[in-house]
Amino acid sequence: MFESILENILRSKPIVHCITNFVTVNDCANIILAGGGSPTMAHHRDEVEEITEKSQSLVLNLGNVHEVDSMILAGKKSNALEHPVVIDPVGIGVSKLRNETFKKLSQSIHFSVIRGNISEIKGIANEKGITKGKSMTKGVDANETDKVTQDNLEEVVAMAKRLSEAMDSVIAISGAIDIVAGKEKAYVIRNGHPIMAKVTGTGCMSTALIGAFCGGNPNNILEATSAAVAAMGVSGDIAFEKMERFEGGTMMFRMFLIDSISNMTSEIINGGMSIEEM
């Protein structure tokens, strides 16, 4: 599985244009490079259209709420060029500004992929009338009460599929159990380690990597996104093991996480991943 996905990235070395937040921008650039892409983190409104034109995909991150105009310019251009557009709705629900910014972006741009934690995705689903409930997000982390477990898995997958249909986007939900859903088909991936939540930006990095994988596979967004999510999960497993071997902590884990992406092969993914179609 995923052989051709990885080959396409290594062969085409897609340029990934990211308009992302300043907290995790360096990690995002490095994970794109590790995954075989070439990152360009330009966000000045006077150049984003030109940059996008020379790129193969676009990654938007709601953490950079200052740059909504640049995001819209780049997003519209990407849509016109039929480049994949991946959005990370970081912190949706924590402020009116973020909710309104997301709304504005989604009215102007078609997203190929939306990747967030379960609280962020539920926030969007509530907004679209797919689920009923009040967004409970307090910070940038998922709420305990929202978390995906074996018990609510079927229900969450069904929600993700409906949201995928409503938004015409692949929906990727990160957590202890990862879900990547199209309208009719979803992948459930059980890899990675809880320590990922103790490193800032593992979500942003996942989104950036999805941008690289989709940039190299623009006609196969569901599989490309699943492969990126699986690569992150398997790398998380490898990184945790190495971290323990060298008696490190969260920063050593981050190093080995990106290192493992840089050493990733389809053999390693296939050997390590636990994936299920639903």
Place this chain on the structure above:
Amino acid sequence: MFESILENILRSKPIVHCITNFVTVNDCANIILAGGGSPTMAHHRDEVEEITEKSQSLVLNLGNVHEVDSMILAGKKSNALEHPVVIDPVGIGVSKLRNETFKKLSQSIHFSVIRGNISEIKGIANEKGITKGKSMTKGVDANETDKVTQDNLEEVVAMAKRLSEAMDSVIAISGAIDIVAGKEKAYVIRNGHPIMAKVTGTGCMSTALIGAFCGGNPNNILEATSAAVAAMGVSGDIAFEKMERFEGGTMMFRMFLIDSISNMTSEIINGGMSIEEM
């Protein structure tokens, strides 16, 4: 010592709202996570009040002089909610803009803790008329002539206590000898390693960690700040030893510094720290 301080953080997992500089923001977020908090690095003026409202403490960093309006909005809101507000006066004395910005902030916001190097703290003490002298700061590092030694320790502690009284803030001075001073009581901590000055942002990280410790212990600011400073120092000792074992340099030291915070327990702090009340 400090058992309950650490327990309170792990139990409450405080959300720490940081308006900080873009140089060290990633390290600050990661050290807050390592210390048991949850970082939110939002700085757009249209959302900072809402973010602060959902947080347990606020960390301001003068390195981000662009965001003074956001800092004032967030600081006033935090004061109203009685959340701890921690400020890092990075580079005070290097420019009129920073001096004026600090003045403006201190006129609008009550700081629970002010953490800086000795030159930065002396700059504030001079401004408040507590010491006489000319601020000699040339860059973001402390001046050689200002440094705290065994010889001037008593004098510096007395100055810090007076400044604590004048500002109604706990004063934390980082250096070869760390001082954390309230109006009447001060802790002197002799941990850490000179190599910390060869890594950018160890000061900012210390301030961020104080934000997490105070967020979990809002009624015990002096002890929470001392515990954070001691945790940094002990982690610096551990990190230096590990760095030598693996024949690394300054970046490996940084990794092990945050790693050690992520593995910190009150047993490790108590076993490693050299603390004295003055």
Place this chain on the structure above:
Amino acid sequence: MFESILENILRSKPIVHCITNFVTVNDCANIILAGGGSPTMAHHRDEVEEITEKSQSLVLNLGNVHEVDSMILAGKKSNALEHPVVIDPVGIGVSKLRNETFKKLSQSIHFSVIRGNISEIKGIANEKGITKGKSMTKGVDANETDKVTQDNLEEVVAMAKRLSEAMDSVIAISGAIDIVAGKEKAYVIRNGHPIMAKVTGTGCMSTALIGAFCGGNPNNILEATSAAVAAMGVSGDIAFEKMERFEGGTMMFRMFLIDSISNMTSEIINGGMSIEEM
């Protein structure tokens, strides 16, 4: 070779004022510290002149196109004070904005050193009428077709010397083969490893390190720049070896790259470097 260059940095501990991009700013600050300098990353227009006045060199990075006014203020002040000014024309050729910004900067400021990849330097040479051709830059990485090889080396060195004369700047070209050219003399350095291109910001870091080396050696820009480039190359060799020993990837390589700069001596450089005068 280079003994006095390194000694001068360690003795004077130059303050290096950087106005650089937010993607790699942390790595740039850390490599300046590792190399013996003291970084100050201030970019607010109301303080850059004061900051530059207290510094020994200035590093500008076109990746931060938002701050052109600050760059011009700081650059003019540095020129007046006869401080070395080093520029990194990141992404020149990818957008009209970057081309115009570079033009504007070069009309206002004299650069001591221009460091870029071959595509960026060729872009400037084309603009100055030194070479004929169309800038082919698609992203922030050099184009395959531009790359310096044994076959075109003489031609590229001659171009770099002519550009050095036209701009009155030392020209540093990074790649598999590095070139540092004055008007009449050039150094060709064959160190480093292709994996450097898989880590974001190795170019920016190289520029920052040149800023530190020139800050400590303002009267010997060609040798200082060559020493910095050689130090980066030798550190790349050491870092790759260590990365393989610990079975790491691109992020471990980055750690050991800066670590090796922090442990650098003239003995290590001289023992490891492959340098040739042309």
